[in-house]
Amino acid sequence: MTPGATDGPVAVITGAASGIGASCAGLMRQSGWRTAGIDLNPSDTDLSAQADVSDRAAVTDVVDQAALRFGQIDLLVSAAGYYEESIDVADVTLAQWDRMLAVILGGTVNCCAAVLPHMLRRGEGTIVAISSELALGGSATDLHYVAAKGAVLGFVKSLAMEVAETAIRVNAVAPGPTDTPLLAADSLWRKPDYLATLPLGRLVTPKEIAHAVYYLATEGSMYCGEVLSPNAGAVI
C-alpha cells in the first residue's frame, strides 16, 4: 500500500483494481496524485469504491464523493472492462452483447457524465478513455468487445469536440495486446505465433499504457479527440 498524497491533482480511475487501471492508479499515486478507484473489487487507491460502472447512479455517487473529499477532479481514466475471446459472431448471445456494451461503452459514458459537471465548473480537466487497438484494426473473433471499444472512440471524438472550447481535453488510448489478467493464460494473443507478427515481438505492459495516460494528463493539452496507441506495432 503506497501512502497517498494529501494534496496534488486528483484522478478518478475505473477498473482500478487490476491490469491497466491498477497500473494507472499506481503511476499517478507515485507521481503525487490523489486517486479514487472504481471497480467491482477493492483497489489500492486513496478512495476505493466498489461499484459497477454500468450503474449510472452508483458511479455518480462515487464521483461526487471523490469531488467532495478531494475538492476537485482533474482526470478521469475510464479503464473498466472485460474481455471474451474467441466467440464467433453467430454465437454471441444478446445478453453477452448487451452486457459488453453496458460496461465498456455505457461505463465510459456514465463516468464522463459524472465527472463533467465537476470539470466544467472549473473549466478544465482531462478524460482518457481506454479503447483497444482492435477497434482500429478489427478482430475476427471478439466482435462484441471490438464493437464496444470502437464505439468508445466515436464517443471520445464527439465529446472532445463538444467541450473543445473549454480546457477540458478528451482523448483515447488504444492499447495493443497487453499483459493483464484480461488475457487468459491460453489466450491467442499470448501465443508465440501471434507475438512473432508484432514488430516488437512482445505484449505491451500495463505500465506502458499508464505512461501514455500520464503523458496525456500532464502535457496533453493540445490533443483533442485523438487516439494514442501504444500497441507494439500491431496497428501502424
Next chain:
Amino acid sequence: MPGDGAGQDLGGQPRGVALVTGAAQGLGHATALRLAADGFAVAVNDIADDGRLTELASRIGGIAVPADISEPAAGPAIVEAVASRLGPVQVLVANAAAMAMSPFLESKPDDWWHQINVNLSGHFRLIQAVIPGMRARGHGRIVIISSGWGVIGHPNATAYAASKAGLIALTKGLGRELGPQGILTNAIAPSFIDTEQLRVDADDAGITLEEMRQRYREQVPIRQLASPDDIAAAVAFLAGPGSGAVIGQVLQPNGGVTRTRA
C-alpha cells in the same frame, strides 16, 4: 510538470545522445532545451550557424553541428561529428524543414525539389547514417516532425504537404522495419504553433502579430495555438522510457485540426 521526469524510470542516469535538426529556432530550439532538461546530451543542427546555434549549444552543454542536410554528404558527416564528440546518436529528432507556398500551377520545379530534398531526402540520409549505431546498441528512437498538412493537405502548399506526408510513410515503414531491432520510429503532426514564423506570416498578410494569432486560432477547434513546448513535450514522450510500445504512430497534438473542420 514538463521536464520533471515524474512517472518515468530515470534512475538518475544520463539518457544518451540526442540530435535535433532545425534547432536554431522554434520547436527545434524548444525540443533541444527540453531534451537537455530531461538528461540527454544534445547536438543541435541547422543549415548554418548565425550565432543562435552555438549559443543554444553552450546553454545546454551540448554541441552545434551546422550543415545543410539537403547536401548528400551532410548526414554521415553530422552523425560522425556527433559520435566523435558526444557519442553515438540514440535519439534523432528530424525537424528541419523548408517551406515555400504558391499555387500548384505556379510552383517552380526548383522549389518542389528543394522542399523534398530538405524535408524528406535530407532526413532519409540522416536516418541511414544513425541506424548502424542504434542497431549496434539494440536501442534507438527516431522522432520525425511531420505536419498536420502532411495528414490533411493544404492549398498552395502541395510540395510541403507531399514531403510531410512522405515523412509519415517513412515513419510507418521504418517502424515496421526497425522495430524488431529495438529502434522505435514515430512521428508528430503539429499544426499551428506560436513560433517566430507567425511574425513572417503576419507581415506577409499585412496584419499584426496578434491578428495573425487570432486568424490561426479560429482554424483550431480548441481555439489555441500550440506552444513550441507542447511539441517538445511530445518529442520528450517519444524519446523517453514511457513510450516503449509506441511504434509507427503519428501523434497529433494540434487541437483537433487534422480530424475536423474548426
